[in-house]
Amino acid sequence: MLLVNREKTIFRYKMFNMDRFVIGIDVGGTKTAYGLLNDEGVLLRSASHASDGEASPETFFDCIAANVEKLAGDVPKESITGVGLGMPSFILYDEGYIVKTSNLVKIRNFPALKYLSEKLSLPVILDNDARAAGLAEHRHGAGRGFDKMLYCPVSTGISSALIIQGKPFRGSYGWAGETGHMIATPGEGVECGCGNRGCFMSWCSGSMIVKHIKQWITAGEKTIMAEMAGGIEKIDSIILEAAYDRGDPLAEKALKQMTHWLGIWFYNLYVSFNVNCFILGGGLVNMGEKLFGPLRRIFDEYNHDEKPVYFKTAECSQHGGVLGAAELIFTESRENLNDVW
Numbered sequence: 111m112l113l114v115n116r117e118k119t120i121f122r123y124k125m126f127n128m129d130r131f132v133i134g135i136d137v138g139g140t141k142t143a144y145g146l147l148n149d150e151g152v153l154l155r156s157a158s159h160a161s162d163g164e165a166s167p168e169t170f171f172d173c174i175a176a177n178v179e180k181l182a183g184d185v186p187k188e189s190i191t192g193v194g195l196g197m198p199s200f201i202l203y204d205e206g207y208i209v210k211t212s213n214l215v216k217i218r219n220f221p222a223l224k225y226l227s228e229k230l231s232l233p234v235i236l237d238n239d240a241r242a243a244g245l246a247e248h249r250h251g252a253g254r255g256f257d258k259m260l261y262c263p264v265s266t267g268i269s270s271a272l273i274i275q276g277k278p279f280r281g282s283y284g285w286a287g288e289t290g291h292m293i294a295t296p297g298e299g300v301e302c303g304c305g306n307r308g309c310f311m312s313w314c315s316g317s318m319i320v321k322h323i324k325q326w327i328t329a330g331e332k333t334i335m336a337e338m339a340g341g342i343e344k345i346d347s348i349i350l351e352a353a354y355d356r357g358d359p360l361a362e363k364a365l366k367q368m369t370h371w372l373g374i375w376f377y378n379l380y381v382s383f384n385v386n387c388f389i390l391g392g393g394l395v396n397m398g399e400k401l402f403g404p405l406r407r408i409f410d411e412y413n414h415d416e417k418p419v420y421f422k423t424a425e426c427s428q429h430g431g432v433l434g435a436a437e438l439i440f441t442e443s444r445e446n447l448n449d450v451w
């Protein structure tokens with residue numbers, strides 16, 4: 111069993127009302143991170159370990175429960191308001207049931223909320239990780255002051271978390287915001303994990319653009335990317351950016367395709383929700399103006415109104431997942447509601 115392998119005080123202990131605590135957990139495909147926060151939202155302790163990609167659901171959540179106990183340490187259980195858990199999964203929110211998890215293939219068809227809350231004897235809120243990260247941006251990051259915003263991870267995949275009137279919107283079952291799988295070109299293009307060809311993600315996410323690059327190389331197009339990476343299989347978005355900086359035509363073509371479809375995706379989101387604050391997170395955002403500049407131009411090409419629309423970079427990247435998972439509990443506590451958003 112994996113155990114907490116890092117524990118440290120992030121902020122100085124503050125003498126707020128210290129008799130209530132919240133635990134936030136961010137499960138990623140490669141790393142699981144934990145945080146203990148006081149009721150002012152101050153992160154007091156954090157820990158992380160590698161996510162076990164081969165674990166059964168029971169083993170996976172037994173490990174999480176053991177690490178929560180260790181992180182809580184001397185904090186009495188009755189002082190913990192609840193545990194917020196963000197997972198990269200399709201989740202039936204009402205039931206706290208994980209339908210499937212793209213990067214942790216065995217974590218599927220599992221009543222995770224029931225299992226973990228019984229194991230810990232604590233209230234648990236289970237939600238999608240992008241939605242949790244969106245909440246963190248709304249409360250602590252680039253979304254402060256916007257009561258309507260969309261947090262959009264642009265990374266291995268693309269998706270969006272909707273915050274409306276300061277609250278997360280989950281939809282009927284729990285996967286509102288999976289807009290990366292909206293269909294752009296029906297039946298045409300690379301097949302995506304969603305089971306369709308031609309969704310937006312299939313044209314412009316980090317992993318999909320690499321798939322396109324490999325297809326172009328196989329079809330005979332010239333590039334320095336394979337040589338730079340040490341083989342076609344090793345090409346990734348970091349190599350793509352480095353090759354682009356060196357003027358590689360295929361890297362330019364790939365980035366043009368990505369920003370084209372991202373710009374159209376954002377325009378479609380804007381006309382769907384009329385939300386004027388887009389906060390972009392995820393690894394590809396590190397490309398900065400190379401990404402933001404062209405996608406903004408495409409967006410402006412289709413958008414004919416003069417109202418301000420903001421494209422911002424996420425600010426909570428380091429502990430965003432954990433802070434957001436804790437915000438699931440804070441939001442529920444503040445509203446004192448058990449209804450579905």
Ligand SMILES: [Zn+2]
Pocket residue numbers: 290291302303304305306309310311312
């Ligand atoms: Zn898809």
